Amino acid sequence: xxxxxxxxxxxxxxxxxxxxxxxxxNNLRGQTIAYEIPESEGRAVAIHYIExxxxxxxxxxxxxxxxxxxxxxxxxxxxGTLMLYTILSENSRLLRLAAQPLPFRIEGGTMHWADLSAxxxxxxxxxxxxxxxxxxxxxVYAAGSNALLARANDVFHGACSFHIFEGAEGRLxxxxxxxxxxxxKPDRLSLEDANADVREFFLTLEKNHPHLLAKxxxxxxxxxxxxxxxxxxxxxxxxxxxxxxxxxxxxSFAAAFFQDGHTTIRWGQPxxxxxxxxxxxxxxxxxxxxxxxxxxxxxxxxxxxxxxxLEVNGRPAAxxxxxxxxxxSAETRTYRTAIFVLNQAFWYYLTNVFSDETDSLKVRxxxxxxxxxxxxxxxFADFQKLARPRKPSPGTQLDFFDDGRxxxxxxxxxVYGADRKKSEEVFDKAFDQIKExxxxxxxxxxxxxxxxxxxxxDYVLRFVHAGLAGKPESFFAGNTYMLTDHYVFSSAVxxxxxxxxxxxxxxxxxxxxxxxSHYGYPRSFRLKNSGIELGVSRTHFNAPKPRPGDDRxxxxxxxxxxxxxxxxxxxxxxxxxxxxxxxxxxx
Numbered sequence: 196x197x198x199x200x201x202x203x204x205x206x207x208x209x210x211x212x213x214x215x216x217x218x219x220x221n222n223l224r225g226q227t228i229a230y231e232i233p234e235s236e237g238r239a240v241a242i243h244y245i246e247x248x249x250x251x252x253x254x255x256x257x258x259x260x261x262x263x264x265x266x267x268x269x270x271x272x273x274x275g276t277l278m279l280y281t282i283l284s285e286n287s288r289l290l291r292l293a294a295q296p297l298p299f300r301i302e303g304g305t306m307h308w309a310d311l312s313a314x315x316x317x318x319x320x321x322x323x324x325x326x327x328x329x330x331x332x333x334x335v336y337a338a339g340s341n342a343l344l345a346r347a348n349d350v351f352h353g354a355c356s357f358h359i360f361e362g363a364e365g366r367l368x369x370x371x372x373x374x375x376x377x378x379x380k381p382d383r384l385s386l387e388d389a390n391a392d393v394r395e396f397f398l399t400l401e402k403n404h405p406h407l408l409a410k411x412x413x414x415x416x417x418x419x420x421x422x423x424x425x426x427x428x429x430x431x432x433x434x435x436x437x438x439x440x441x442x443x444x445x446x447s448f449a450a451a452f453f454q455d456g457h458t459t460i461r462w463g464q465p466x467x468x469x470x471x472x473x474x475x476x477x478x479x480x481x482x483x484x485x486x487x488x489x490x491x492x493x494x495x496x497x498x499x500x501x502x503x504x505l506e507v508n509g510r511p512a513a514x515x516x517x518x519x520x521x522x523x524s525a526e527t528r529t530y531r532t533a534i535f536v537l538n539q540a541f542w543y544y545l546t547n548v549f550s551d552e553t554d555s556l557k558v559r560x561x562x563x564x565x566x567x568x569x570x571x572x573x574x575f576a577d578f579q580k581l582a583r584p585r586k587p588s589p590g591t592q593l594d595f596f597d598d599g600r601x602x603x604x605x606x607x608x609x610v611y612g613a614d615r616k617k618s619e620e621v622f623d624k625a626f627d628q629i630k631e632x633x634x635x636x637x638x639x640x641x642x643x644x645x646x647x648x649x650x651x652x653d654y655v656l657r658f659v660h661a662g663l664a665g666k667p668e669s670f671f672a673g674n675t676y677m678l679t680d681h682y683v684f685s686s687a688v689x690x691x692x693x694x695x696x697x698x699x700x701x702x703x704x705x706x707x708x709x710x711x712s713h714y715g716y717p718r719s720f721r722l723k724n725s726g727i728e729l730g731v732s733r734t735h736f737n738a739p740k741p742r743p744g745d746d747r748x749x750x751x752x753x754x755x756x757x758x759x760x761x762x763x764x765x766x767x768x769x770x771x772x773x774x775x776x777x778x779x780x781x782x
Contacts, residue, residue: 227273229259230280231289237341244345245280253278261289270328277326277333280344283315293324293333297357297377306339308359309379311369315339319347319365322357325377355466367470374726383436388724389427396446396729397423399720400458403731406714410454423449439725440465444545446727447522451531456684456709457717459524461728467544469576476549477578479570482539484532484681485758486706487513491558493581496570499558505565506557518546527748530708533681540578561758588643593625599632601779603772605640606655609647609686619654626658626669636779637671639694640678642704642771646685652693660699674782675700678775679752683707685715689736691750696740703775704756707749711738754778 230245232238242260249256259272269289281290285301298309306315316339324333338344343363350358350365359369373379384392397420400407408416423445430441439462447460465471480494482504489504489512507515513528516535519542525531535542543549549572559565594603604625612618629637637659657667659675677694679702688709695702714732721728738745756771764770764777 226275226277227257227259228278229261229273229289231261231287232282232341233262233286234282234341237345241341241345248348273328276331279333279335280347281335281337282344283318283320283337283339289327290335290337292327293335295325297324298379308369311359313361313368317361319343319350319360367468370466383438384442384724385436386428386431389437389442390424392442392722392724393423393427395722396449399729400731403718403733404458405733405735407453411452419449419452442725443727451522451524454526455714455732456525456530457715457730457732459730461730464541467540467575472544472575475544475547475575476572477543477575478549479573481581481583482536484536487529487532489532490758493583495581502558502560504556505559508555516548518548526710526713529681529706529749533708561762591621593628595632596776599634601636601638601776602629602632602634603638603640607644609644609649609651609690611648611651622655626671629671630669635673637673638676638678638775641683641687641690642678642680643682644687645682646687649686649689652686652690656693656699660697662697676775676779677702678771679704679707679750681705681708684709688750692738695750696738701754702750702752703754703778704752704771706751710746710749712741712746
C-alpha cells in the first residue's frame, strides 16, 4: 500500500463562501465507511482493499456492507461524515443519492457528467457528495468494476471537488470545483454576462472600499475600466463566449491596480498536472525572492543554483514577469515578488511567459560576476521535479538554545480559537517556561505569519513591552528580538510595527510584506455569473506611531539580513536563525 490514499482523502475540496472557510473532508475518525458492491466477481478483493485502507489510515472506523440493507437500517447506521465505495451502476442507490444534485447519471452502461460521456466500465470517479441519509457530506469512490474499485486510491491529482479517471492507467478525463450547493459554474460566459460581471466588480469596489482611489487618480481609474472592457472583448472566442479563466485574468489585474494587498480576486484556480498544463512551458529552475530580487534555488543545471536572475531575453526580470506581477495584489513590489515565487507554478501556467523552447538569461553570481546563459524550457512534470518541498508549519512552539539562555517562540499565525482563553493560555504557558528556564534572550519568530486576529499580537506584546502598566506575572525583562520576512502580512504587520514603535526589542530579518499603513479586514463577494470571488478591504489601519513611508514600504528591520550576509550559514537548516543566534551570542 502506498501513502496516496490518505493524500487523496484530504484532497477533495468544496470551496465555501470564503477561501479561508473551505470545507475539506479529511476527518473520518469515529465516523463510517460504507460499500455497495453487488457483483460477485472480484468482490472479496475489493472488500479486502477497503479494509486495508481503514486499518492503515482510519483505525477504529466502522465498515458497513450497505449492499443488502434497507433504507431504514442505513439511516440508523450511517451517521456523520461518510466514505462510500461503490460501483458505477444504475442500480447503485447510495451513489445516486450522494450525487444529487450534481450533473451525473448512468444510462445504458454510459456515465454522463455534465457534457462528458464515457463507458462506465472503464472509469474511476471520486467526488464530494451529499450524505445519502443525513445533513453532512460524503466522499465517494466509484468505479466501473470491482477490479478498478480495488485501486480507487491509486490516482491522485490534487485538491478538487471531483476527479474522473479512465482505464487501468488512470488517465484524467475531467476534474473541477463546485460550491456547497453543488453548483458547477460554466467554463465559459457570453460576452453579455462577462460584461455584467465586470460592471458588478467595479460597482462592488466603489460601494465598499473606504478609499478606492488612495493610490491612483480618477483618470487612471476610468482608463482601467475601459481597458478591462476592451480586454474582455478581445478574449472572446469564436463561440462568442469568454472563459472564466480569461475573465479572472483580466479582473486580477484590475484588483491589483489599487495597490491594496487585501483587495484581490479569488477564484477556483485549476489543479496543475500534465493534462491541465498541456502546451504550457516552464523554466528549468525554481525561484526564491529577496527584497524584490529573484534567485535560483534549484535547477537542472547546478551552475545556475544561487545566481540572481537579472534579465530574461534582454529584458529586466521584473519586466519579463510583469504579466504575473501586475496581477498580484500588494502594497509593495517586495511582497508582490514574494507572493509570485510562493505560487510560481500557477503564474507560469496562467501567463505562459516561458512559452519559447529556449530563453536567454543574464545572471549574477553571489560574488558579483555576471554572465549570459541559454536555457531550454521544460514541461510541467520536469518543472515539478525541481521544486523544493514545502515545510509544514510547526504551529506555535517554544525552543531553547544554549542550555535555556536563549528562547525562541515561533508564532506562525495570529489566531484565536473557539475558546479565547485556551488560545491565550498557550502563550501564558510559554512565558511561564521562559521564566522557569531563566532565559536572558528571547526570539519571537513571526516569519511566514500572514496575519489573523490583531488582538493575539497585542496579547503577546504584553509580555515584552516594558511601558505597559499591569504587566503579567511571567513578564520577560530580558533582551527581545523579532524575526520577520517578506511573508509577514496583515495583522502580523501590525504586531511587528507595534513591536517597533514601542521599542520592545530588535527587529532582525527582512522587510515585512505588508505596510504599517494599509487597508484590510476584507469582505468577500461573489460575482453573479462567473462565481469569481472578490475580496474588498473595508477598514484602514495605521501604526501606533505613524512614520513617513509607512504606506510605501513594510516594517524595516533594525538588523537587515541579506544572502551575502548568510553565506557562512548556508549549510545550516535555518540560516536566518543561525545568523540570529550568532548575533545574540556576540552581543
